[in-house]
Amino acid sequence: xxxxxxxxxxxxxxxxxxxxxxxxxxxxxxxxxxxxxxxxxxxxxxxxxxxxxxxxxxxxxxxxxxxxxxxxxxxxxxxxxxxxxxxxxxxxxxxxxxxxxxxxxxxxxxxxxxxxxxxxxxxxxxxxxxxxxxxxxxxxxxxxxxxxxxxxxxxxxxxxxxxxxxxxxxxxxxxxxxxxxxxxxxxxxxxxxxxxxxxxxxxxxxxxxxxxxxxxxxxxxxxxxxxxxxxxxxxxxxxxxxxxxxxxxxxxxxxxxxxxxxxxxxxxxxxxxxxxxxxxxxxxxxxxxxxxxxxxxxxxxxxxxxxxxxxxxxxxxxxxxxxxxxxxxxxxxxxxxxxxxxxxxxxxxxxxxxx
Numbered sequence: 001x002x003x004x005x006x007x008x009x010x011x012x013x014x015x016x017x018x019x020x021x022x023x024x025x026x027x028x029x030x031x032x033x034x035x036x037x038x039x040x041x042x043x044x045x046x047x048x049x050x051x052x053x054x055x056x057x058x059x060x061x062x063x064x065x066x067x068x069x070x071x072x073x074x075x076x077x078x079x080x081x082x083x084x085x086x087x088x089x090x091x092x093x094x095x096x097x098x099x100x101x102x103x104x105x106x107x108x109x110x111x112x113x114x115x116x117x118x119x120x121x122x123x124x125x126x127x128x129x130x131x132x133x134x135x136x137x138x139x140x141x142x143x144x145x146x147x148x149x150x151x152x153x154x155x156x157x158x159x160x161x162x163x164x165x166x167x168x169x170x171x172x173x174x175x176x177x178x179x180x181x182x183x184x185x186x187x188x189x190x191x192x193x194x195x196x197x198x199x200x201x202x203x204x205x206x207x208x209x210x211x212x213x214x215x216x217x218x219x220x221x222x223x224x225x226x227x228x229x230x231x232x233x234x235x236x237x238x239x240x241x242x243x244x245x246x247x248x249x250x251x252x253x254x255x256x257x258x259x260x261x262x263x264x265x266x267x268x269x270x271x272x273x274x275x276x277x278x279x280x281x282x283x284x285x286x287x288x289x290x291x292x293x294x295x296x297x298x299x300x301x302x303x304x305x306x307x308x309x310x311x312x313x314x315x316x317x318x319x320x321x322x323x324x325x326x327x328x329x330x331x332x333x334x335x336x337x338x339x340x341x342x343x344x345x346x347x348x349x350x351x352x353x354x355x
Contacts, residue, residue: 012044012056018071018326019045019053021111026057026066029110033103034064034117047332052079052241056120064102068115070327082106083166084240085116087215090161096152099236121236123226129258129267131222134232136278141232143280144288146222149234150255151292154214154248167245169213173307176246177203180314190321193341195348199310202351208300216251218242221258223267242315252289253304254312256282260305260346265339266312302354309347316340 027041042058046065057064069079085104092098104116124133131139158164168175181200185192217224219242226236259282261268274281280288286298298304320337322328328337 012046015043015045015055025110029105030057030064030103030117033105035102036061037102052081052084057117063120064117065099065120066115066117068111069113070322071112079241081114081116081241083243085118087163087166087240087243088118090163090166091153091156091215094156094161096156097149097234097236098240099238121226123229123235125223125226127223127267129222129261129263129269130272130277130279138232139278140280142227143285145227145232145234146220146225146255147285147288148292149225149237150217150220150252151289153217153220153237154251154293156215158213158215158245163215163245166215166243169245170211172211172213172245172247172250173207174204176250176311177207177307180311184314184317187317187321189324190317190337190340193317193344195341195344196310196313196317199306199313199344199347199351203307203310206303206306206354208303212247212249213245214248214251216244216246216248218244218246218251218254220251220255221267248293249298249304250307253298253301254308256285256289257305257308257312259285262342262346265343302350306347306350306354309343309350313340313343313347316343 023041023043026043027039030037030041031039037059038061039059043066044056044058046054046056052067053070055066055068057066067081067084069081082104085101088098088101092100099118099121102117102119104114105111106114108114126133126142131142134142158166177200181203184190184196184200217237217240219239220237224237224239225234226238227233228235258268260270262270263272269279272279286301289295290297316336317340319328319333320340323333323337
């Protein structure tokens with residue numbers, strides 16, 4: 001999907017109809033709350049941002065990024081930009097690569113919804129998981145950088161950085177399966193799918209024994225990272241809307257699902273010649289994570305993969321619902337809505353491999 005995904009999500013456009021707001025009111029808020037802000041202010045909208053609309057704020061001196069809740073009715077608990085701001089501030093305090101948050105606004109009278117403003121990190125985003133713009137010799141270093149970054153995240157003590165209340169510790173899979181099943185079942189406009197219905201029934205019966213708790217990102221993919229302009233180094237991890245306290249192996253399995261993901265859906269490696277591209281294989285990649293996190297291996301790997309296909313399908317089902325309601329943030333939400341049944345089928349196939 002490389003070029004297509006980049007064209008669909010990279011860069012900015014004029015603010016789309018339905019997502020405009022009072023720019024003068026925002027500038028006034030920034031003057032009072034963002035140190036060093038100086039207008040005039042120009043606003044553009046990023047093409048990406050499936051869930052929370054994201055804007056580029058341009059001033060003569062620097063650029064900023066604004067993330068807001070979408071306009072219109074939203075599902076309870078969704079689009080919590082205040083949580084994104086909280087985790088960014090906490091992780092930044094211990095040197096994890098995230099953008100600096102300048103301020104959070106919970107006064108809906110300013111632009112019509114809650115929002116936060118963060119720094120604009122300049123670097124490279126790779127929309128194609130094969131990293132086509134990187135030399136064959138360098139590719140292993142880029143994969144190792146992603147691996148090291150997610151291992152670093154899972155090694156942070158959430159209590160010590162002030163995130164002890166960022167989620168409920170323990171029973172992560174019980175809660176997540178319940179959450180996404182409920183969201184899927186309640187969105188009647190988006191419709192039902194027999195493959196998803198089967199996962200809703202099966203997943204609660206197949207949860208592995210054992211439990212762990214760490215900070216989890218929830219959508220850790222190559223295109224949610226900004227890499228250094230010239231080096232194989234992650235300088236900012238983006239899009240923390242789905243982050244919480246959860247099971248690190250669920251988070252890592254979602255990331256490693258790139259090895260099985262069709263590139264037509266999200267950045268994936270299905271069908272790629274890994275040896276020719278000089279990309280480490282799945283087993284090697286999992287082993288590197290295990291070494292970094294002090295594990296011998298990962299039992300029940302197939303369950304974690306099946307769970308993540310289900311979860312991603314549920315997310316796309318939500319995008320389908322927002323698209324049908326006319327509240328989807330991304331101009332390309334229609335493609336996500338059409339991909340939902342494909343993901344539901346992949347989730348069902350992954351489930352069958354566990355049996």
